[in-house]
Amino acid sequence: xxxxxxxxxxxxxxxxxxxxxAYRQSIPDPEASADFMxxxxxxxxxxxxxxxGFKHFSQRIxxxxxxxxxxxxxxxxxxxxxxxxxxxxxxxxxxxxSHGQESAGEAEIVEAVHEGAR
Amino acid sequence: MLVEFEIxxxxxxxxxxxxxxxxxxxxxxxxxxxxxxxxxxxxxxDVGQEVFVRLFYSLDQLRTPEVFEPWLHRLTMNAxxxxxxxxxxxxxxxxxxxxxxxxxxxxxxxxxxxxxxxRRRGGIRDLVESLLGTIPEQDRILLMxxxxxxxxxxxxxxxxxxxxxxxxxxxxxxxxxxxxxxxxRRVECATGAQSGG
Numbered sequence: 326x327x328x329x330x331x332x333x334x335x336x337x338x339x340x341x342x343x344x345x346x347a348y349r350q351s352i353p354d355p356e357a358s359a360d361f362m363x364x365x366x367x368x369x370x371x372x373x374x375x376x377x378g379f380k381h382f383s384q385r386i387x388x389x390x391x392x393x394x395x396x397x398x399x400x401x402x403x404x405x406x407x408x409x410x411x412x413x414x415x416x417x418x419x420x421x422x423s424h425g426q427e428s429a430g431e432a433e434i435v436e437a438v439h440e441g442a443r
Numbered sequence: 444m445l446v447e448f449e450i451x452x453x454x455x456x457x458x459x460x461x462x463x464x465x466x467x468x469x470x471x472x473x474x475x476x477x478x479x480x481x482x483x484x485x486x487x488x489d490v491g492q493e494v495f496v497r498l499f500y501s502l503d504q505l506r507t508p509e510v511f512e513p514w515l516h517r518l519t520m521n522a523x524x525x526x527x528x529x530x531x532x533x534x535x536x537x538x539x540x541x542x543x544x545x546x547x548x549x550x551x552x553x554x555x556x557x558x559x560x561x562r563r564r565g566g567i568r569d570l571v572e573s574l575l576g577t578i579p580e581q582d583r584i585l586l587m588x589x590x591x592x593x594x595x596x597x598x599x600x601x602x603x604x605x606x607x608x609x610x611x612x613x614x615x616x617x618x619x620x621x622x623x624x625x626x627x628r629r630v631e632c633a634t635g636a637q638s639g640g
Contacts, residue, residue, distance in 0.1 A: 337622050344625075345590040348571040351564040354475025358488060361470065362463065365492045369499050 445469055448508040455502045462502075466495050473519055480523040480587050481530075482572045494522045513601040516594075520584050520602065527580040570628070577624040582617035589614055 445468040453461035473494055478487045497518050505511060575583045588594045588602070600607045 337626060341618075341622065341625060342590070344567065344571060347567045349479065349591045351567050352475070352479050352482075354471045355478055355484070355487060357470050357474060357491070361488060361492070362466065364488075365466065365495055368492055368496050372496060372500070 444508075444512060445472070451505070451508040451511050455505055455508075462499060465498075469515060470495070473515070476516075476519055476592055477523055479591050480520075480584055481526055482568065482575075483530075486526065490522050490526050493525075494518050497522065510601075513598070516588075516602045517604070520588065524580055524584055527583065531580065574621050574624050574628070578617050578620050582613055582620075585610065585613055586617045586621070 446465055450461050450464050454465050470491060474487055474491045477490045477494070478484060481487065481490060494515070498515060501518070505514060575586070578586070585599070585603075588599060589596070594602065596607050596610055599605075599610055603610065
């Protein structure tokens, strides 16, 4: 006994098989229309031109992106001279300077607190 | 194979005349399969062309000509599946159109000698399509390939790239749902006949 017959009534199984066979016969293989091949080639060419257009577009984008990266790289790599004192110090120097100022401020506060306590 | 391996090989290498030969050899069979898979004669050529467009663009991936036929059937199943999924989205409006079309077609053949036969065939198509509407598109295609197109499980394994056991389970479940829908339909018909008579 087949797997199918274990669960389905035989009558229904047979009827379904007949129904599917009748369905197969009711829709024979159709003949293609006369313009099947020309339309097929039109679709192939349309997709080809879309694909090549997309390829060109993405190539252009890639070129522009590469150029922009190069320009940005040059811009960042070339050292710039500025008269502003802000740019003449390195980050560490600025940090040390601001720490020195903060420390002086803190010392004044501590002194004032001590005097108040006395 | 409906064409020589060499023709497929030439088409694979970009020979357009060879590709035309391949299409002409297979198109009737592919259009037949599509028409039974999708059940809409007006869209069969469109889906068929989509299959051959996909074939054209994927031929260079074909490793050996021996697997050409299973591969073409796989493209057919995929295109039919895509079509059915698109159709499901606009199903309700199309169902109304379909009923109208069927009425017009039925009117057109009415009075001719083929009237009774066409009505019987139309009834079978309607019944099978309504039963297939109760299962997911993926299962519908598997069931049609097995029951209507007559592919063996082994062949379907090659076409779908899925293990035979997995296919068996899916087919079993799909068939169960079809049986259930069929029996329900039979009960409805019997009830309708009793209340009518």
